[in-house]
Amino acid sequence: MTEEISRVSQLRPARPHVVIIGGGFAGLACARSLGNAEIDVTVIDRRNHNLFQPLLYQVATAALSPADISEPIRRTLGRYRNIKVMLAEVNGVDPTTKSVRFDDGGAVSYDHLVIATGSEYNYFGHDEWRAWAPGLKTIHEARLIRQRLLVAFEKAERTDDPEEKQRLLTSVVIGGGPTGVEMAGAIAELGRFMITRDFRDLSPNHFKVILIEAAPRLLAAFPENLARYAERSLVEGGVQVLTNTPVENITKSEVIAGGRTFSTGCVVWGAGVKASPAASWLGIEGKAGGRIPVEPDLAVQGFNDIYAIGDTALGMGESGKPLAALAQVAKQQGDYLGEALKAKLLDGRAPEAFRFRDRGNTAVIGRNAAIFDFGTWQMKGRLAWLLWAMVHVYLLVNFEKRLLVSIQWIWRYATRQRGARIIDENAATQVPASTRRTET
């Protein structure tokens, strides 16, 4: 039985056991590079799928389906017989007994531990805002935003009250980083299309998308000229951009920011992330938004058998500046750590320090508008948009998804239709309460 073999092999002292918490870009890259090595690997995630987060905004705006951008972690790692996958929620680590604890009472022990638990949205002490302003980190949140957008339009169509109509057709996006810019651009496109094509009693004059940013300009991580281009493109697409406008409060139907009150039917939060709470598991203090400081070999400072990679780790770039919480950093760190662990555990070699190679930074504003910053050179406009689309299709996990997403994009480019405009039944109909409880 495979079952027994794998159990026994974990007991053999000769075969080290690496436990990876988190199956995102960082964790999966690390697991893959340990694939089929003489090392037992266990990947633990609270979700059964990895998610291609850069395209999650397209699920939220009804352009793609969740399955187009996610894949079961088991499927991704299925070909490596030395890797086990567990669906579990970690709630603690005990470095003394070298074990990871789950919230259901279970536990698993490790020889080497890799923490790749990512980041979550930061509401800066106002967690009560989350209910009205979901972020964009999970399929659940993307569906929630899609649901609110589409329901707001349906309700607007039915109401005779012009103020209520105006409120329902006003979307507010908070945060002028790439996610906020992408969401604002995509909502503007979706709304304009639906109003002109599918609704009878809605007027484009009522439709508003407001992008709110506390800082003086959008896209702080990009050069100023690209950010200016992005803002111009957004405004041309019908988005109202408000910079220097810090958010003061969010309720079910209002956003108060910069002293003004905005009545709204749908709010999206994209205003900053913080690391997962993994630092507290280790009893250390996270820095720069809860991130775990790591050594040049990505070991957690003060430990020699625990590593941290991806958004939850605070690594240093060559310039001495902290590395940003980006997918490409996570992926490179995962690749590096897998190789480093093999060198260390199998050959007894000490690995060289991790070096980040910047592949360039990109954001998409909408149809025919994107920006690329490669440091020494830049791109913007239609060509950048085409490159953005090609890169993102290429980064999808397999050929099937690449083909499916390409077809949907080409279809959408030609028709401006959005394929996934589904309002879940439970929004508008009665689902038995017990069924509901079971699912959520």
Next chain:
Amino acid sequence: MTEEISRVSQLRPARPHVVIIGGGFAGLACARSLGNAEIDVTVIDRRNHNLFQPLLYQVATAALSPADISEPIRRTLGRYRNIKVMLAEVNGVDPTTKSVRFDDGGAVSYDHLVIATGSEYNYFGHDEWRAWAPGLKTIHEARLIRQRLLVAFEKAERTDDPEEKQRLLTSVVIGGGPTGVEMAGAIAELGRFMITRDFRDLSPNHFKVILIEAAPRLLAAFPENLARYAERSLVEGGVQVLTNTPVENITKSEVIAGGRTFSTGCVVWGAGVKASPAASWLGIEGKAGGRIPVEPDLAVQGFNDIYAIGDTALGMGESGKPLAALAQVAKQQGDYLGEALKAKLLDGRAPEAFRFRDRGNTAVIGRNAAIFDFGTWQMKGRLAWLLWAMVHVYLLVNFEKRLLVSIQWIWRYATRQRGARIIDENAATQVPASTRRTET
């Protein structure tokens, strides 16, 4: 403003207003055939999308995404400027004032009313079973079944208790009609694949799919030899078929049927439908499972301005037997009624009686196995399966969906992979309670 024009036009006595409740096969067919006629049409549905129910079992078994088989009703009807779509839940009809009431207090008045509200699963007086044994009528239910199946496998992988493992890997499908047969076959395929390919601690010996039917044989609507073939194919695929086995009770983890107790991790209900409660709106008594008896012109008996079509209507075939609750009956009735209303309202002609044309009946058991009954001749096996696939792709609503579904089927045929194996986060992670409440 379009808004004002459409309002005014509804007041003009010369332009009759037809209200259609329900945007399924029947309601949409009726609306379409009234498209761009000199008639105002309002389509009311509690969902914003129509659903291609014949393929819903593929969503439940992670083969397709919800968006692949559903489309916004607004999009389907968007090109007809005389048709308005409303997202609302109807809870009553007043034939005296000729108006339809909504549960949110709204109402709309009609000149002619078409009731196309479909059917729902019948738990034969045991509605408490619904929580543990969802049917397969909505996207919500399909996702719920998918979720339970996938979570059961994940839990089975983690448990060391062999009895619990056996329970979690046992699925019970109740009802031996086409839905039950399709679900049992699809679950067997999915489970076998996942166990051999993606899990480490599960053995095929533990995996069981049990199909339970109260009657002496499966597929009562098909000739006996086709039903026997279907049963043989299911058994070859690893499904245990129990006929003459009426269900006595269903709890969270058990099904009691025919005096035996089956411990199970996932139950699916497909054991009979009843009509929507529309008969009670009209104060008449439904027959044969709550269906509304209709005249040969599909008018509800006793009314000359209210019609019923599709699953919720009880029409008579040429042989004097009631017409079955089938998609093809619904579609033909919708087409007919649209034309009949045009004849009546625009030309003052009395339409001929509705005549059902039987296009044949089909069910699919699994890879390379399906059955067709065309009355005078039959088909089964691989060729029938190919024809089944082609017919169902063709019946999808537009070219994009046809292409997307075809690609996924070809991919799946070649690799046996299932693209949509997503467990929603809220099953395994903590979603803020308030967010959860908002969505459901």
